[in-house]
Amino acid sequence: MFLALKEIKHEKLRYGLIIAMIVLISYLIFVLTSLALGLARQNTAAIDSWQIDRIVLNQDANVNLSQSLLTKQQLAGTKLGAKEAYLGQVAVVAKASGHAKDSAQFIGLAADQFVAKNLELTSGHKPTNKQEIVVDTAFKDDGYQLGDRMQLNSASKSYQIVGFTENAKLSVAPVIYGTLTAWRQLKNMGPTFMASAIVSQDRTFTTTSSQLKHYSTQQFIDKLPGYSAQNSTFTFMIAFLMIISLIVIAVFLYILTVQKLQNYAVLRAQGIPAKTLVGATISQAVVLVISGLLIGTLLTAVTAAIIPASVPMTFDIPILAAVALGLILTGIIGALFPVRLILRVDPVSVIGG
Numbered sequence: 001m002f003l004a005l006k007e008i009k010h011e012k013l014r015y016g017l018i019i020a021m022i023v024l025i026s027y028l029i030f031v032l033t034s035l036a037l038g039l040a041r042q043n044t045a046a047i048d049s050w051q052i053d054r055i056v057l058n059q060d061a062n063v064n065l066s067q068s069l070l071t072k073q074q075l076a077g078t079k080l081g082a083k084e085a086y087l088g089q090v091a092v093v094a095k096a097s098g099h100a101k102d103s104a105q106f107i108g109l110a111a112d113q114f115v116a117k118n119l120e121l122t123s124g125h126k127p128t129n130k131q132e133i134v135v136d137t138a139f140k141d142d143g144y145q146l147g148d149r150m151q152l153n154s155a156s157k158s159y160q161i162v163g164f165t166e167n168a169k170l171s172v173a174p175v176i177y178g179t180l181t182a183w184r185q186l187k188n189m190g191p192t193f194m195a196s197a198i199v200s201q202d203r204t205f206t207t208t209s210s211q212l213k214h215y216s217t218q219q220f221i222d223k224l225p226g227y228s229a230q231n232s233t234f235t236f237m238i239a240f241l242m243i244i245s246l247i248v249i250a251v252f253l254y255i256l257t258v259q260k261l262q263n264y265a266v267l268r269a270q271g272i273p274a275k276t277l278v279g280a281t282i283s284q285a286v287v288l289v290i291s292g293l294l295i296g297t298l299l300t301a302v303t304a305a306i307i308p309a310s311v312p313m314t315f316d317i318p319i320l321a322a323v324a325l326g327l328i329l330t331g332i333i334g335a336l337f338p339v340r341l342i343l344r345v346d347p348v349s350v351i352g353g
Helices: 002-010 012-050 137-141 180-187 217-222 227-259 261-269 274-306 317-336 339-344 347-352
Strands: 054-058 084-095 102-109 132-136 149-152 159-165 173-179 193-195 197-200 212-216
Touching: 012 217, 012 227, 012 274, 012 317, 054 217, 084 173, 084 180, 084 193, 102 180, 132 137, 137 159, 159 173, 173 180, 180 193, 212 217, 217 227, 227 261, 227 274, 227 317, 227 339, 261 274, 274 317, 274 339
Parallel strands: 102 173, 132 159
Antiparallel strands: 054 197, 054 212, 084 102, 084 149, 084 197, 132 173, 149 159
């Protein structure tokens, strides 16, 4: 470690450039990871808030909530307990005078079931009739206030905002919570249709109808439109950045090792063992990577403080810490490439040449 720090202090510009490169790579990886987490959370925030373990959909819905409809006939033999609830879902366009149109997901709930009971509000109260709604705070950011009215799709009657709730996003769109009666009206359906789905906090919950199919929450989430493709894209981007950082660190250290072969030869001639020089090289890589990570982390913290709320980024410290650890391991692996040169250096041939 002493040799590593001594050399970094002596060659400030050279090693400063390497640290700057690591800063940029780590900052980019941190931001991409946070963006991936933020987008994933905006796909599933509402589902996560329901705290469910199982969902029941029409078997022909292709694991898609918006394509699923459950009828009274299909649910004839099904009894819901305290851990089950009906959900009605429909995509809507919210519009009001003085506001831009917003795409949203309307979720109809039964007031006496657990999803509605557990709904946490930041202000206002829960719907008491079919014309009252609770909306995600994204609408508040757009200028809506308690008591404001909005129209949903082409419905003739307006809906009054009586409450706001945080982190209510489904497939990136903000959620509007209302009643199942309002859901039927927006879907233009009669009382024959009960809901889009049954959600349950009991992973063993089943129904008797062969026309219904049961899925775990994760199976349902994985089938959300674009969810898996989006996560796979970000995962590959982050993985490729890790590989690129490995290659860049290895190349820089290899070039530096070649430039210092004569110095290593002199040290070997003075009796310093090869393992000491190898340890110095690896220590040097760790110091460079950690220094770059610390600055990259500081830049990420500044970004988190100034990023607009409209940008879907989630800064998850445990996950970012795991990414940082991966970068440190990448730096150590990169430092192993020039080790072979150090082990094979011949003091006589290098000094004599």
